[in-house]
Amino acid sequence: xSTTTAATREQTSRREQPSRRTLEKGPSGxxxxxxxxFFTLFAILPLLGVLFLSFTRWDGLGEIxxxxxxxxxxxxxxxxxxxxxLVTAKIMFFxxxxxxxxxxxxxxxxxxSQKYRAALAVLYFVPLLLSxxxxxxxxxxxxxxxxxxxxxxxxxxxxQDWLGNxxxxxFVVVFVIAxxxxxxxxxxxxxxxxQIPTSLYEAAQIDGAGRVQQFFNITLPQLKxxxxxxxxxxxxxxxxxxxLVFVLTAGGPGYSTRLLPLHMYLTxxxxxxxxxxxxxxxxxxxxxxxxxxxxxxxxGKNRNASQLEGA
Amino acid sequence: xxxxxxxxxxxxxxxxxAATRRxxxxxxxxxxxxxxxxxxxxxxxxxxxPVYYVxxxxxxxxxxxxxxxxxxxxxxxxxxxxxxxxxxxxAKYFANSLIVTLGSVIPALLVSFMAAYAIVxxxxxxxxxxxxxxxxxxxxxxxxxxxxxxxxxxxxxMYDTLLALILPSIAFAIPISVLILSNFxxxxxxxxxxxxxxxxxxxxxxxxxxxxxxxKPAVITVGIYNALNVWNGFLFPLILTQSPDTRVLPLSxxxxxxxxxxxxxxxxxxxxxxxxxxxxxxxxxxRQLLSGLTAGFSK
Numbered sequence: 001x002s003t004t005t006a007a008t009r010e011q012t013s014r015r016e017q018p019s020r021r022t023l024e025k026g027p028s029g030x031x032x033x034x035x036x037x038f039f040t041l042f043a044i045l046p047l048l049g050v051l052f053l054s055f056t057r058w059d060g061l062g063e064i065x066x067x068x069x070x071x072x073x074x075x076x077x078x079x080x081x082x083x084x085x086l087v088t089a090k091i092m093f094f095x096x097x098x099x100x101x102x103x104x105x106x107x108x109x110x111x112x113s114q115k116y117r118a119a120l121a122v123l124y125f126v127p128l129l130l131s132x133x134x135x136x137x138x139x140x141x142x143x144x145x146x147x148x149x150x151x152x153x154x155x156x157x158x159x160q161d162w163l164g165n166x167x168x169x170x171f172v173v174v175f176v177i178a179x180x181x182x183x184x185x186x187x188x189x190x191x192x193x194x195q196i197p198t199s200l201y202e203a204a205q206i207d208g209a210g211r212v213q214q215f216f217n218i219t220l221p222q223l224k225x226x227x228x229x230x231x232x233x234x235x236x237x238x239x240x241x242x243x244l245v246f247v248l249t250a251g252g253p254g255y256s257t258r259l260l261p262l263h264m265y266l267t268x269x270x271x272x273x274x275x276x277x278x279x280x281x282x283x284x285x286x287x288x289x290x291x292x293x294x295x296x297x298x299x300g301k302n303r304n305a306s307q308l309e310g311a
Numbered sequence: 312x313x314x315x316x317x318x319x320x321x322x323x324x325x326x327x328x329a330a331t332r333r334x335x336x337x338x339x340x341x342x343x344x345x346x347x348x349x350x351x352x353x354x355x356x357x358x359x360x361p362v363y364y365v366x367x368x369x370x371x372x373x374x375x376x377x378x379x380x381x382x383x384x385x386x387x388x389x390x391x392x393x394x395x396x397x398x399x400x401x402a403k404y405f406a407n408s409l410i411v412t413l414g415s416v417i418p419a420l421l422v423s424f425m426a427a428y429a430i431v432x433x434x435x436x437x438x439x440x441x442x443x444x445x446x447x448x449x450x451x452x453x454x455x456x457x458x459x460x461x462x463x464x465x466x467x468x469m470y471d472t473l474l475a476l477i478l479p480s481i482a483f484a485i486p487i488s489v490l491i492l493s494n495f496x497x498x499x500x501x502x503x504x505x506x507x508x509x510x511x512x513x514x515x516x517x518x519x520x521x522x523x524x525x526x527k528p529a530v531i532t533v534g535i536y537n538a539l540n541v542w543n544g545f546l547f548p549l550i551l552t553q554s555p556d557t558r559v560l561p562l563s564x565x566x567x568x569x570x571x572x573x574x575x576x577x578x579x580x581x582x583x584x585x586x587x588x589x590x591x592x593x594x595x596x597x598r599q600l601l602s603g604l605t606a607g608f609s610k
Contacts, residue, residue, distance in 0.1 A: 027429050027514035029437045035426035035485050036441050042460065042482030043448055049459030060461070102354070109351050120351055124358055125601065129589040131543030133561040134582045137568055138365045141575050149364070152382030179357065187601060211344065232450075239452040243545035247565055261454060268458050269550060281455040292450030 053278035071275035084263035107189020136247035192226030369580035392580035415480035423488035448486035495529035
């Protein structure tokens with residue numbers, strides 16, 4: 001670490017002379033090099049690596065052998081892949097449908113000035129602190145049909161085999177995901193709401209607009225970019241629900257919660273087929289990029305440009 | 312969006328207590344929002360019930376767990392489960408987590424801050440490209456790259472070491488850190504940099520003597536955010552380590568659950584113990600964390 005920093009410092013001072021002459025000239029690009037180097041080494045190169053490995057055969061220990069398209073053939077003809085894509089799409093859809101309105105409403109709710117709301121907000125954000133492993137373990141115990149919530153409250157309909165029933169388990173996963181991630185999106189919306197100029201609401205009140213009208217005519221349109229940011233993070237993030245599902249259900253029962261990232265992990269590190277797992281990784285990257293681009297496009301080109309230029 | 316100036320992010324004025332700058336839709340309204348209030352309390356129940364269940368169950372003995380009502384606190388609370396967890400190398404896993412977290416977050420902050428400074432203050436194709444690469448990093452599900460990372464780490468003979476967890480964690484923290492830090496750096500008035508430049512300051516000096524003090528709240532926020540991610544990270548430990556000597560807390564919860572699967576109270580005690588350090592951080596630095604995250608993401 002320290003050698004990198006020292007090297008950068010040297011480079012910076014060497015380039016100092018020309019930058020002093022003109023005030024407009026910014027700092028040396030060398031300052032960005034350590035971050036770029038780290039990111040290239042452990043993210044960009046692996047990104048190319050995953051593409052390369054998808055054309056090889058490798059068991060994770062021995063030699064890596066070029067193997068043409070056979071991994072792709074395996075992956076694309078395997079019905080489990082199709083199932084994993086379907087499960088991923090379902091969880092993505094349902095968790096968006098559940099999380100987006102709840103976080104939006106909670107964001108508006110906690111942005112207000114009432115004291116009790118601020119106090120509630122402090123508790124709302126507690127799930128942010130828990131690791132996915134902890135959340136999964138807690139819910140596994142809580143959802144136990146014999147020693148969990150159902151018998152505790154004496155409500156038989158809550159005492160189901162939530163994690164063992166392949167019809168229910170998907171919705172349980174969606175619920176637990178929402179429990180863990182709604183707080184984060186609430187925080188984003190809270191920030192968005194607090195940026196809305198009060199004058200807009202004052203004007204609306206003078207015009208006699210009610211609370212619901214204000215919500216739909218001011219809050220919602222003003223939150224456009226917040227909604228896009230949060231939705232992008234939510235949708236792209238749902239490609240990353242690995243650890244929670246891994247600990248909660250391990251993809252089961254059967255294949256009913258085997259999401260794409262989980263399928264990739266199990267193919268690579270349990271079935272020792274790194275080639276096929278890499279092909280699944282490529283699919284994951286492509287889907288993530290496509291979704292992110294699509295959602296940013298919804299936000300309009302102008303905004304995108306200004307974000308990228310740093311205007 | 313980028314042009315909207317926003318109170319909490321102004322680096323000149325570090326976040327004040329939230330109450331003083333809250334501009335709200337509800338101001339001056341007399342009719343209470345009953346529906347909203349009910350919804351708020353209902354969500355509180357959703358959040359609190361699992362937490363409550365975990366805490367009370369962790370205080371039960373095994374016999375009490377099987378016989379008592381699951382939702383009632385134990386009649387005779389016991390700390391035996393916590394003792395059992397602590398005796399099972401909890402301190403070692405805790406230390407490993409601490410080393411990995413500090414070892415990732417501090418270098419990540421350092422390099423991200425330098426990069427954000429260069430991106431905001433500098434110009435040229437190289438910096439533009441760098442910025443775009445980091446933005447791209449935000450859109451890609453980075454964990455799709457675990458297989459090549461696993462290959463690199465084994466080739467470098469770092470498998471099952473803490474360094475194997477630290478290096479990729481630094482890299483994965485960079486895109487979001489650069490994004491948030493550059494959003495804050497952009498708000499530092501240009502005149503300050505220019506006057507320091509006139510005094511003959513180098514960029515390296517301005518970076519530490521002007522930019523850093525002006526954006527300290529943002530740096531702390533980004534640090535806490537990354538620390539949360541690394542501390543709670545599960546995937547890298549799962550694929551890059553295997554022995555108890557390099558085990559970190561989230562992984563220890565999982566293995567503990569495997570070993571003591573019948574002893575649910577003990578498993579849940581381990582969950583409480585693993586979360587406790589973060590709870591302390593939350594209580595101490597809540598305002599900083601929340602206001603910073605809000606500002607960082609809603610820009």
